[in-house]
Amino acid sequence: MLRHSLRVRLLLPVLALVLAVVVVVALVLATIEANRVKADAAASIKSQTSSLQSLLAVTRSIMLDSVHSSMRLLRQESDVLGTPSAGSEITVSGRHANELLLGNKPQSNTFQLVDSVTSTMGGTATLFSSAEDGFVRVSTNIKKDDGSRATGTQLDPHGPVIAEIRKGLAFYGVVDILGNPYVTGYEPIYDGKNPKPIGIWYVGYKTDLQVLDDVISDSHVLDSGFIALFDSKGKLRFHSKTGGTTDPALIEKVAQEQPSDWSVEKEDVPGWGFTLVSAYPKSDIESVIARQSIWIGIIGLLICFILLGLQSVLIWTRVLQPIQHLTAVADELSVGKWDHTIEEVKLKDEIGTLAKAIARLSNSVRLAMDRLNKR
Incomplete structure (x- = not known):
């Protein structure tokens, strides 16, 4: 019979030894491959996020230069009109605030100053006036979604700007204005009598992040991973549109819940208040x-x-x-x-x-x- 064949009896030990070697080598190489794939994924994430961080840092630096120049012009033209002071209470687009006067000239619903600055420097400009519960835009060329001027809207009472203004400090940085990120400058307005600000000078530029959108859209990690950018309010701004995970709802869920079957990394974007999220399913490595x-x-x-x-x-x-x-x-x-x-x-x-x-x-x-x- 075949099992009594000398050839079979001589080959069986060789077969067993070779199969054992193949199994051991497969396990060792699988472990090495797992470590290599994880290292490659980490290197890919680091490379892509570093590029995005650099792009955002350069964009912010360039735009802040424009903000400082625009603020100097706004302050100079305000000085030409006269000394700031607070007037009587008025209503601007349904919201109560104190009248803001420059050389005794009311500025509410008057747009010559802000439009003059932006016609020269671009961007947007606003005069805020103090109100009982914060600061209200009384003159602005920031537009709402319907195209009308955003007069009567309030400075975010819980944002980073108002905290600095109440300390008597200026604020320069990125803020969310009516749902859009702006690189901005805010400086308190004093009347020389009241230690509290009677208003705020504002200039800002809406961020054009199309280049950033293009870069993030083309990025991904492994087969099904993604890179996403969330703003300071946790809103998903940009995300990968290649690879296996492009659904915004799934991206938001993974970023928020960080499920155990995903590897998720988060890092803050200095000066923007944004958060970069890089994630990939562990099944990608297993596959x-x-x-x-x-x-x-x-x-x-x-x-x-x-x-x-x-x-x-x-x-x-x-x-x-x-x-x-x-x-x-x-x-x-x-x-x-x-x-x-x-x-x-x-x-x-x-x-x-x-x-x-x-x-x-x-x-x-x-x-x-x-x-x-x-x-």
Whole structure:
């Protein structure tokens, strides 16, 4: 039977050893591949986020230069009109505030000053006046979604600007204005009598982040990962539009909940209040490892079959074929045939030793038969 075959018994240990080596090598290479994929993912995230951080830093720096220049012009033109002071209470677009006077000239619903500044410097400009619960825009060229001027709207009472203004400090940075990010400058207005600000000078530029949108849209991590940018209020601004995860709802869910089957990294964008989120599903790494393991297994099996084939040929030519020939010689000796040529006696191994013993036996039988025939 096949299981009693000498060839099978000689090949089985080789097969077991080769298969064990293939399994061990596959496990080692799978571990190495897992570490490599994780390192590549981390390097890809670092490279892409560093580029985005640099782009945002340069954009902010350039725009802040324009903000400072525009603020100087606004202050200069305000000085030309006269000393600031607070007037009586007025209503601007349905909201109560104190009238803001420059040289006794009311500024509410008067847009010559703010429009003059922006016609020269671009961007937007606003005069805020104090109100019981904060500061209200009484003159502005910031537009609402319907295209009308945003007079009567209030400075965010919980934002970073008002905290600085109440301390008597200026604020320069990125803020959200009516749902859009602006690079801005705010400086308190005093009347020389009241220690509290009676208003605020504002200039700002709406950020044109189309380049940033293009860069983030083309970015992704592994097969299904993404990079996303959230603003200071947690609103998703930009996200990857390539790769396996492009649904904004899923991106927001992953960023907020950070599920255990995802690897999620967050980092703040200095000066913007934005948050960069990089994430990829752990299954991406598992799928890469699975693909690599399959290839390693296939290659290992091919090597196994090749080795087994070579071993089988060697066993046949070096062991089984000589044994079969010596077995045939022994069978013929048993029926009185001793005229054989035994080439295997030239071998220097155990088979050669066996062949020499059979050759001696054959010669002894032949001599014995010759003596019997002479009687």
